[in-house]
Amino acid sequence: GDSVTQMEGPVTLSEEAFLTINCTYTATGYPSLFWYVQYPGEGLQLLLKATKADDKGSNKGFEATYRKETTSFHLEKGSVQVSDSAVYFCALSSNTGNQFYFGTGTSLTVIP
Amino acid sequence: EADIYQTPRYLVIGTGKKITLECSQTMGHDKMYWYQQDPGMELHLIHYSYGVNSTEKGDLSSESTVSRIRTEHFPLTLESARPSHTSQYLCASAGEEETQYFGPGTRLLVL
Numbered sequence: 419g420d421s422v423t424q425m426e427g428p429v430t431l432s433e434e435a436f437l438t439i440n441c442t443y444t445a446t447g448y449p450s451l452f453w454y455v456q457y458p459g460e461g462l463q464l465l466l467k468a469t470k471a472d473d474k475g476s477n478k479g480f481e482a483t484y485r486k487e488t489t490s491f492h493l494e495k496g497s498v499q500v501s502d503s504a505v506y507f508c509a510l511s512s513n514t515g516n517q518f519y520f521g522t523g524t525s526l527t528v529i530p
Numbered sequence: 531e532a533d534i535y536q537t538p539r540y541l542v543i544g545t546g547k548k549i550t551l552e553c554s555q556t557m558g559h560d561k562m563y564w565y566q567q568d569p570g571m572e573l574h575l576i577h578y579s580y581g582v583n584s585t586e587k588g589d590l591s592s593e594s595t596v597s598r599i600r601t602e603h604f605p606l607t608l609e610s611a612r613p614s615h616t617s618q619y620l621c622a623s624a625g626e627e628e629t630q631y632f633g634p635g636t637r638l639l640v641l
Contacts, residue, residue, distance in 0.1 A: 454572075459622050461536075461632035464550055472575055511628040516580070518563070518630055523571035 420445040424508045425520030431498055431528050439493040439524045441482075441508035451475075451484055451491040452509040454475075456523070462507060498528045533557060536621050543611055544641050548618035551606045551636045553621035559631075561624040562604040566590060566617050567635070573620070578605055611640045 425440040443451065450469045454462040466475030471486035480495045491508060508521040534555040543549055564577040565588075575588030579598040593615070594608050604623075608615055618637050620639065622630040 452629065454573075459635075459637075461635045464629060464631065467629060469560075498617075507573070509630075512538075516561075518575075518624075519627075520573045523633075525571065 420449065420507050420510060420512050420519050421516060422510050422519050422521040424525055426522070428525040428527060429473040431526070432452055433500055433528055433530050434497045435528075437493070437495040437498045437502075437526070439506055439508075439526070441491045441493065441521060443489050443491065443508075443510050445489075445512065447513040448486075449513060452491050453480070453482055453491070453513070454507040454509060454520075456505045456507065458504075465506070476527070498526075500530055502526060502529045503528050534621065534623055534631055534633040535603070536636050538565055538636060539634060540639075542639045546609075548603050549608050549611055549638070551619055551621075551638070553604045553606070553633060554602050555604075555623040555631075555633075556602060557602075557615050557623060557625060558601060559625045560601065562598065563622040563624075563630065564588075564594075564596060564604070564606050565620040565622065566592065566637065567620055568617070577606065578581035611638075613640050616640050 421444045452467045453465040455465045466477045468475040468484035474483045482493045507525045510519045535550045560577045560581045566571045574590035574610045576592040577596040579585045620635045621633040
């Protein structure tokens with residue numbers, strides 16, 4: 419069945435460091451891919467998404483490219499800030515749109 | 531920006547009490563979901579609905595029940611709360627574009 423495998427955390431970075439959080443997926447057909455962010459005490463917020471191969475989603479300096487050949491959707495940011503400290507979830511929506519699969523979440527802490 | 535609301539945000543209750551967690555959305559989405567979130571962050575789907583009068587159990591067995599009498603409303607009920615129900619509960623909705631939009635969550639503590 420469809421699934422998402424996400425890099426385990428926690429991840430601790432210094433401010434202005436480069437961030438990569440790895441995400442790979444298993445799916446039949448052509449799923450849509452998402453990154454969500456969860457700040458302490460809140461629900462999940464959509465960060466970015468991509469709906470087809472080679473699409474790049476971007477928002478707030480974060481980027482992820484839908485790579486069908488490597489079944490990956492890695493999240494990157496060139497220069498992290500303390501305010502980026504949160505938990506990040508990779509997710510997949512199946513072909514039919516009726517099934518949604520989340521990764522286990524990666525906790526990021528950015529220190530000044 | 532999605533408009534999805536959950537009440538209460540925090541609830542402390544004694545064992546054996548009946549509770550209902552409310553979830554409402556104003557986007558006209560057909561699909562709605564309830565997730566239980568571990569302290570370790572992982573999300574577990576416990577119930578979902580694809581429209582009025584449609585409800586299904588999710589991947590994680592749960593003693594809770596749900597109803598979907600109106601498109602915008604998807605309440606979750608625990609008939610008899612136990613300490614093992616202590617968790618964070620997240621509600622989400624999705625339209626035809628598949629993206630799920632989440633409410634702020636309800637943090638439940640059962641003593």
